[in-house]
Amino acid sequence: MGPLAGLQVVELASIGPGPFAAMLLADLGAHVLRIDRTEPSGLGLPMPARFDVAGRGRRSVALDIKRPAGRDAALRLVDRADVLIEGWRPGVAERLGLGPDECLARNPGLVYGRMTGFGQQGPLAQAAGHDLNYIALTGALHAIGPAAQPLPPLNLVGDYGGGALYLAFGLLAALFERQHSGRGQVVDAAMVDGASSLMSLFHGLAAGGQWDPAQRTANLLDGGAPFYATYETADGRFVSIGALEPKFFAELAQRIGLDERFVQRQYDRRCWPEMRSEITRIISGRSRDDWCALLEGSDACFAPVLTLAETAEHRHARERAAFVDIGGVRQPAPAPRFSRSAPSTPTAAPEAGAHTAAVLAEAGFSATEIAALLADGSARNRD
Numbered sequence: 001m002g003p004l005a006g007l008q009v010v011e012l013a014s015i016g017p018g019p020f021a022a023m024l025l026a027d028l029g030a031h032v033l034r035i036d037r038t039e040p041s042g043l044g045l046p047m048p049a050r051f052d053v054a055g056r057g058r059r060s061v062a063l064d065i066k067r068p069a070g071r072d073a074a075l076r077l078v079d080r081a082d083v084l085i086e087g088w089r090p091g092v093a094e095r096l097g098l099g100p101d102e103c104l105a106r107n108p109g110l111v112y113g114r115m116t117g118f119g120q121q122g123p124l125a126q127a128a129g130h131d132l133n134y135i136a137l138t139g140a141l142h143a144i145g146p147a148a149q150p151l152p153p154l155n156l157v158g159d160y161g162g163g164a165l166y167l168a169f170g171l172l173a174a175l176f177e178r179q180h181s182g183r184g185q186v187v188d189a190a191m192v193d194g195a196s197s198l199m200s201l202f203h204g205l206a207a208g209g210q211w212d213p214a215q216r217t218a219n220l221l222d223g224g225a226p227f228y229a230t231y232e233t234a235d236g237r238f239v240s241i242g243a244l245e246p247k248f249f250a251e252l253a254q255r256i257g258l259d260e261r262f263v264q265r266q267y268d269r270r271c272w273p274e275m276r277s278e279i280t281r282i283i284s285g286r287s288r289d290d291w292c293a294l295l296e297g298s299d300a301c302f303a304p305v306l307t308l309a310e311t312a313e314h315r316h317a318r319e320r321a322a323f324v325d326i327g328g329v330r331q332p333a334p335a336p337r338f339s340r341s342a343p344s345t346p347t348a349a350p351e352a353g354a355h356t357a358a359v360l361a362e363a364g365f366s367a368t369e370i371a372a373l374l375a376d377g378s379a380r381n382r383d
Contacts, residue, residue: 001029146216
């Protein structure tokens with residue numbers, strides 16, 4: 001079920017944005033087969049597979065692709081795929097005999113998705129790094145956090161926003177193009193490229209003199225504007241206010257009792273320090289729940305700042321069934337939503353090698369071939 005039902009995806013096990021992109025495809029109905037290593041590789045955190053939310057919705061075959069027999073088995077699985085996802089350092093797939101040239105020669109319609117931090121070429125292509133390093137090069141990290149120091153925005157901007165989402169978007173674009181050309185191609189998704197693309201608005205604002213790129217908490221969307229910020233409540237929790245437009249700020253002011261003179265001077269930056277001080281004073285006088293009762297659902301552009309534990313219990317999330325329980329683990333439901341081809345609830349992430357024998361048999365391997373792969377360590381089937 002789902003709009004991507006029938007799409008065959010092979011995922012070469014990695015960490016970070018590659019698995020998340022594969023999860024997005026699996027959530028929408030794609031058949032995702034993950035090729036895992038035969039031995040523990042240190043990928044991910046030491047916890048049971050069912051807690052690996054980004055690993056949900058696929059099957060796992062464990063192959064030792066450093067062995068010729070394991071590599072050849074992997075290539076036979078790629079022969080049947082529409083999409084391949086790999087997230088290794090540039091050149092690793094080629095050295096293992098699983099690079100684009102080898103795979104596309106066997107399967108000319110394959111869309112080969114490559115996920116890296118710095119891209120396939122360039123002076124930093126071979127350097128190790130993580131989300132924080134990639135977004136540091138794009139201006140995104142510099143723009144986030146208090147004035148004194150940039151702060152990591154989790155790994156949302158590089159790994160997932162600039163990485164996984166752009167990879168998934170690129171894969172689907174290449175599949176659309178394949179309908180006309182009949183040919184596959186390589187999609188080079190680099191987190192530095194995606195995160196830079198996410199910063200497009202701010203390049204325009206800076207060029208137009210509406211954003212100071214040298215300062216944090218001095219601009220409209222970085223916490224500098226007192227009407228687009230978070231405030232602590234009387235019970236030590238927080239609320240968010242995002243009343244950017246004058247009509248929304250006027251409603252906020254009327255509801256919380258903010259002086260009208262601040263409404264008249266909303267965009268006068270000279271007024272912002274006093275405005276922030278007054279809003280801070282007002283908001284700190286009541287609990288977060290009191291402010292929810294007064295402002296939530298209004299045009300004041302307000303929302304409580306919820307913890308992970310709280311978010312699934314919020315009435316809006318409950319009404320929209322925004323969370324699902326998979327294997328006893330509560331997690332976000334697949335997104336976005338579709339009017340006809342709604343996807344089914346994903347399955348929990350598999351243990352490495354959970355489906356090795358079954359997958360190989362379905363791919364046309366004989367019982368003798370499967371037994372030989374298992375016997376010499378080129379494949380492993382989880383007991």
